[in-house]
Amino acid sequence: MEKNRWGEYVRPQDLVWLLLIPALAVFGPDRTPEAISTLIGLAVFQALLPRIPWFQTHSGNIVGIAIKLVLCFLVIGFTDGVASSYYLILLLPVMSAATTLGLAGAVLFSLLACATYLSFLWRLDWERQFIPEDQVRELALRVIFFPVVAYLTHQLAQSSRVESLRYQHVAEQLAIANQSLREAEAAARRSERLVALGQMSAGLAHELRNPLGTMKASAEMLAKNVTTGSDVAKELASYISTEVDRTNSLITRFLDFARPLTVQKEVNDLAAMIDRAVDQAERHTPPLDVSIYKNYSPDIPPFPFDAELMERVIYNLVVNAAQASPSKGAVTVKTRETGHEVEIAVIDRGSGIDPANRESIFNPFFTTKAAGVGLGLAIVSKIVDEHGGRIQVDSEKGEGSVFRVLLPMN
Numbered sequence: 001m002e003k004n005r006w007g008e009y010v011r012p013q014d015l016v017w018l019l020l021i022p023a024l025a026v027f028g029p030d031r032t033p034e035a036i037s038t039l040i041g042l043a044v045f046q047a048l049l050p051r052i053p054w055f056q057t058h059s060g061n062i063v064g065i066a067i068k069l070v071l072c073f074l075v076i077g078f079t080d081g082v083a084s085s086y087y088l089i090l091l092l093p094v095m096s097a098a099t100t101l102g103l104a105g106a107v108l109f110s111l112l113a114c115a116t117y118l119s120f121l122w123r124l125d126w127e128r129q130f131i132p133e134d135q136v137r138e139l140a141l142r143v144i145f146f147p148v149v150a151y152l153t154h155q156l157a158q159s160s161r162v163e164s165l166r167y168q169h170v171a172e173q174l175a176i177a178n179q180s181l182r183e184a185e186a187a188a189r190r191s192e193r194l195v196a197l198g199q200m201s202a203g204l205a206h207e208l209r210n211p212l213g214t215m216k217a218s219a220e221m222l223a224k225n226v227t228t229g230s231d232v233a234k235e236l237a238s239y240i241s242t243e244v245d246r247t248n249s250l251i252t253r254f255l256d257f258a259r260p261l262t263v264q265k266e267v268n269d270l271a272a273m274i275d276r277a278v279d280q281a282e283r284h285t286p287p288l289d290v291s292i293y294k295n296y297s298p299d300i301p302p303f304p305f306d307a308e309l310m311e312r313v314i315y316n317l318v319v320n321a322a323q324a325s326p327s328k329g330a331v332t333v334k335t336r337e338t339g340h341e342v343e344i345a346v347i348d349r350g351s352g353i354d355p356a357n358r359e360s361i362f363n364p365f366f367t368t369k370a371a372g373v374g375l376g377l378a379i380v381s382k383i384v385d386e387h388g389g390r391i392q393v394d395s396e397k398g399e400g401s402v403f404r405v406l407l408p409m410n
Contacts, residue, residue, distance in 0.1 A: 035078040042071045061100055069093040073116050081120035087142055094146055098153035110150035114143045205251040216244040263386045265304040271296045273307045277314035288322040295334040300342055303409040309383045316376045317346040317403050324350030341406045349400040
């Protein structure tokens with residue numbers, strides 16, 4: 001912990017600046033007090049620069065590079081001007097501009113560095129001093145050196161940025177691929193569970209249907225043959241008959257889930273199919289205590305789908321949304337075209353789905369309802385999968401849910 005705490009305040013590059021730049025003052029040929037103090041100030045400023053938030057902005061960065069240029073000018077001015085051995089220190093602002101300000105910044109500050117260095121020629125007494133021809137070439141070489149380094153540094157920084165963007169793009173693609181892989185694995189696991197549970201449901205339903213028929217027939221005969229005063233026996237016979245009917249209905253749902261679907265795609269009108277499903281939901285028993293609103297896109301043409309099966313999908317989703325909504329709430333059914341797909345969204349503002357249950361809601365026999373069986377959404381998922389579509393769920397606990405059914409138009 002102590003090491004991490006020190007790492008927040010002292011970075012390796014700070015030590016480099018605080019050691020190397022003062023080393024120039026110690027081992028340089030012109031060690032005037034002014035030059036040494038200016039070099040130390042430059043090292044401290046360079047170390048503090050990344051810690052000041054304003055200097056990380058675009059305008060702050062330009063000001064920071066300009067301050068470094070001024071400090072470099074002072075160092076050269078304190079050490080023989082145009083003949084100073086410290087002329088290369090002007091590369092510090094030049095390279096900073098080339099790496100952070102792009103080509104325009106690199107050109108601007110390399111020209112400013114050339115002008116800064118050549119400005120010391122005005123300090124010469126041209127009546128008594130002159131520059132030999134070989135030193136003129138040396139002076140020209142020094143001046144040319146600044147834009148060359150600026151351009152090469154800019155090219156290197158640009159290549160680094162391009163590579164960084166490429167790696168970032170690859171990382172984003174990998175993240176998308178990993179997400180798709182996780183979704184595919186979840187769908188495969190759900191399909192395996194559906195197959196196994198479907199086979200079990202089919203066998204169990206077949207074995208139960210015959211004795212249930214016998215029980216219902218016996219209850220009806222019992223109700224007919226009891227004496228007039230045996231009200232309790234008649235009531236019990238009625239209970240038996242009602243529960244047998246309910247169990248038979250449940251078995252029918254099991255068989256619907258287990259039976260292989262035969263999707264018969266025909267060109268149908270999506271809005272008409274949804275209207276039938278909503279009308280059926282509004283006649284639900286017990287009645288739904290919500291208002292159902294329709295928001296259809298007029299741009300969706302008729303396309304192939306199994307209208308009967310998709311009507312069951314929308315009916316189940318609308319009833320679930322209504323049951324999750326508060327009294328006098330609202331459920332919206334919305335359609336739109338998204339590329340080569342049609343999206344049907346069933347929106348409610350009800351209790352939402354617990355994040356812990358989000359992955360299980362399409363599993364058979366999973367339900368949070370006291371009287372639920374947990375086959376509705378499993379059948380919905382199966383029908384949509386058989387159409388080559390997919391279901392997306394957006395839900396926040398206490399904020400409501402959006403079930404999106406996406407069907408291919410081709």
